[in-house]
Amino acid sequence: MGELEYLVLNEEIDIIGITETWWNEENLWDTIIPGYKIYRKDRAGRVGGGVALYVKDNVESNEIKILSESTCSIESLWIEIPCSNNKKLAVGIYYRPPDQDSDTDIEMLREIREATKIKNSIIMGDFNYPHIDWIHVTSGREAEIKFLNGLNDCFLEQLVQEPTRGEAILDLVLSGVQDQVQDITVTGPLGNSDHNIITFNIPVVGRTPQQSSTLAFNFKKGNYTKMRRLVKQKLKGTVTRAKSLKAAWKLFKDTIIETQLKCIPQIKKHSKRPKKESPWLNHHVKEAVRDKKVSFKKWKSNPSEINRKEHKHCQIKCKHVIRKAKKDFEEQLAKNSKRNNKMFLSTLEAGSLLKNLWVP
Template sequence: MGGTTAYNGKEKGGSGHNREARSNQYLRCLYTNARSMGNKQEELELLTNKYNYDIIGITETWWDGTHDWNVGMEGYGLLRKDRQGKKGGGVALYIKNVHTWTEVEMNVGDSCVESLWVKLKGVKNEGDIMLGVYYRPPSQVEEVDEAFFKQLTKLSKAQDLVVMGDFNYPDICWETNTARHRLSNKFLDCIGDNFLFQKVEKATRGEAVLDLVLTNREELVENLKVEDSIGDSDHEIIEFMILRKGRRETSTIEVMDFRKADFDKLRELVGKVPWEARLKGKTTEESWKYFKGTLLRAQKQTIPLCRKDRKYGKRPAWLNKEILHDLKIKKESYKKWKLGQLTKDEYRQATRECRGKIRKAKAQNEIKLATGIKGNKKTFYKYIKSKRKTKDRVGPLLSEEGEAVTGNLEMAEMLNDFFVSVFTEKSGGVPNVVNTSRERVSLEDRIHKEQVKNHLGKLDVSKSPGPDEMHPRILKELIE
């Protein structure tokens, strides 16, 4: 039931656009047993930023409520199940925000089995993809094993199923599909009865194949690689492709791309307008409309728009070339260790050095954000928000017909219909208007240029434009 074949897609080089076009044809996945994510979150962010994973499965997160402030990753939704009542364990799934997914709750052994299941929306005419992550502690009792087998049996009927996790059956020989112990043989019977294929061939911890990837279609999972580890975990990373497309949500919102703005041209266009002649004889309202229209036309000519995209998490602010170089050295050290060219202590030393520099760079960035909070609160709080536990997702909602609704538009319409239905209609005419006294406000006869420049200079360029569509960054660029 093993075996992997090479995937023909080329990954090296190419532009970001081409990289995204290729990744639309499959789902790029990473799985690992972290043995505590507490000191490995930053390295996971680096790998995610570099390789653009769609799905990330993790076992032994060792998370609890105290970790809520540092588990989020920008560009990804997070589903997690922490172990209750004692330390260790825990499973998590990160799913890129462009995908539509819903959690599948299991009635069988849901509280005792450390597993998570999601249904990822597939493209039209191809059906959905069932994804799971599972952790089986070495001392797990047979009753919990049986509960997981029931979950697996139920979900293996899905059109496409992929399960990743640490199953902890070190005695199984996957070349012959045999095992020495009774519980291991029961597991082999379960995957055989459900016609599942096991795709991992190389050892994932020491000499044992503990971490597995199961699927109900052998050709669904390809290009599987076992290499390196996150931080000092004694389990290795598994990377693989699911040869299916997920339904992708694309944003239609466009924003100004200030990186490509031509502010010199903007100032030139606005500066050559004969304002006094154009505004002469106009009312206040007419003058405002002319000013706004002229400025927005100049803005359109000099500042291109770009789609507000959710495809990628942004590159971490603390990431630099030195860290990328150390990450590369760590990966090369792993390969040399596996080939016997380095000792395990030398590989661990490379791991420690890489982790130390990541922590130092992150700490320096956080100090910079904290000391600069007075000048730019938005950046500080945006960073804090991105690191906190991800917000709860809306839906799925249950329609009157009993069907699950997952589409954003359909859910919005359902919620709107519900709110309309509970509005209280009040009868009666228009209430009497009470006369109020009005104070006369004195206005300055003239507004001086220096006053305007002073106010424009205080604008916060990190804020969004209001209903007048004038961005504070543009107004500030036009001070002189």
């Protein structure tokens, strides 16, 4: 999530789609990106898979269901957003496992067909059809031919023309309206992923003014003496009896949230929200991300083995630098939590703490 946060902070991104999240019910706090609403569909019953969409707070959105009933477990998610032309746009994301059976393929195409009937739609995702020739829109594989025929029936055009994993175009962007999707770019992968990032513009997305009129805690005027007393009373003897570290953390987190409502006044915010950097984002992280981008461009322009290895090295280094920066910040925050209550609580409120942070 660290590199994703960096990307979000440095680019004006309204909607983020992620496939193969590998999330489950334990992934709650560590999926939060401040300033974004998250929609997610985790794979049920087994590990892997899953899809998610992040939508910026100033883009109105809501989740929609395309098929009222389905006999198959399609890994997909749909949201609806308003457009500047007073119409609605449906945005869907799919993850199709390489071993998906034909019945689920049929159901997936049925869902796509229904979506294009009722809404102006943009679809993105990892469809895992490696043998399709997207220049000539052909394939020699039966499953891929059925998929191409399904897209043709829905009048959908596939817009990605560069490889997204190795030499294959697995990650697709589909649209049925000309010029609805613009400026498609394929860039280097995120983290340790072996799939490249795809970015594009949707010119018709409507936005509300990015300002807040919600209640926010005024940490400067908090009664921390009272808060310490209440937390101590609430947690006395209970944390050590918790059955697991996860249960102890939940108890501590819930206690902090409950007591801050009693001890910290709230104010109404109306001002525009400035762009904030994550507190762990230091110059080492920025340098590592920049080096990774440069090495990918170099490898893309000259795909030699030396350049591939250099990019892989930068990719691994970037991951370690981000992980270290976040760990150092969390350890320092935990160490100073008694002296700097305001910093700890504001970080907790913003959702910047990872789920495994523990303050002794």
